[in-house]
Amino acid sequence: MKLHLILGAAMCLLATSASAVDLQGHLQPGGFAVGHVEPGATVLLGENPIEVGSDGTFVIGFGRDQGTAAQLTIVHADGKVEQQELSVAPRSYEIQRIDKLDQNMVTPDPATEARIKADQAKVKAARANPSNRRDFLATFIWPAEGPISGVYGSQRILNGTPKAPHFGTDIAAPEGSPIVAPAAGMVRLAETDFYLTGGTVIIDHGLGIYSSYLHMSRIDVVPGEEVRQGQVIGAVGKTGRATGPHLHWGLNWNEVRLDPALLLPPRP
Structure with missing residues (x-):
């Protein structure tokens, strides 16, 4: 099953493999992306549970010192678990x-x-x-x-x-x-x-x-x-x-x- 992430026109589309979660957003320190799962599903970024809206919409974000990898876990309402390794682009600062x-x-x-x-x-x-x-x-x-x-x-x-x-x-x-x-x-x-x-x-x-x-x-x-x-x-x-x-x-x-x-x- 693919997870479709949606965001406004200001966000860039991130290419993923056919078996990966579809992501649209900024996977870099300081960036965030928006996702959607079926109502009743649970989402975790790393080990931290993420707020999921009543329609299944959720947000993930990355702080300034985020490393180059993160793990997204989706526990579906039927108990099925999917995990995706996210590649986070590095960033330098002034x-x-x-x-x-x-x-x-x-x-x-x-x-x-x-x-x-x-x-x-x-x-x-x-x-x-x-x-x-x-x-x-x-x-x-x-x-x-x-x-x-x-x-x-x-x-x-x-x-x-x-x-x-x-x-x-x-x-x-x-x-x-x-x-x-x-x-x-x-x-x-x-x-x-x-x-x-x-x-x-x-x-x-x-x-x-x-x-x-x-x-x-x-x-x-x-x-x-x-x-x-x-x-x-x-x-x-x-x-x-x-x-x-x-x-x-x-x-x-x-x-x-x-x-x-x-x-x-x-x-x-």
Whole structure:
């Protein structure tokens, strides 16, 4: 039996052998693909069970440091088990240096660290219950206009100190420039004053796919609000840990951080 994976036009088709699972998506670090099995089937990526929608649709995603192989397991409703070894394309990353930051933003004191952890707990809670939406199947659009100033996976060196990689796409734009929803969804979080990310919005696009928008100067949506593609959700800013006005656009599959730029063709 073949498993047919479907995704919008922005995704590329991956060739597989006749006996393999048909895949359409980005099998590389930061990428994701969408699949479909009969209702009642169970899907695992490695040893981890995957959320399967009521119609059998599911998503698999790969983090920044994913190796070159992964195993997909399907346990069908009749008990039949199928396994497929997935080949994951390797990827290299840039090194990005950012200087002249407030040192407390780089090495926070205990009180600030506690505040950061409280902010992170709110973000985790916002992504805790994946919905059965299908908005992620649409072709995404860019959420803001401007040059790309930061890319997914780059190693960040802040004030000379190596830090966590950059998980998202940065779009430089004047403060107050509009930010729009790149796809329809439901707002799960809208916070104006997170310590590191400032004005922060998270939108649920379904089955664990969430987009996030950081450093916003203005937020025009509230949690629970349904947004349509192209709707203005706020404005570009430089709140939180930012050296200038820009939008940090992130994408998650549950807690796995993905590359939103893979959803779209390269910008001119």
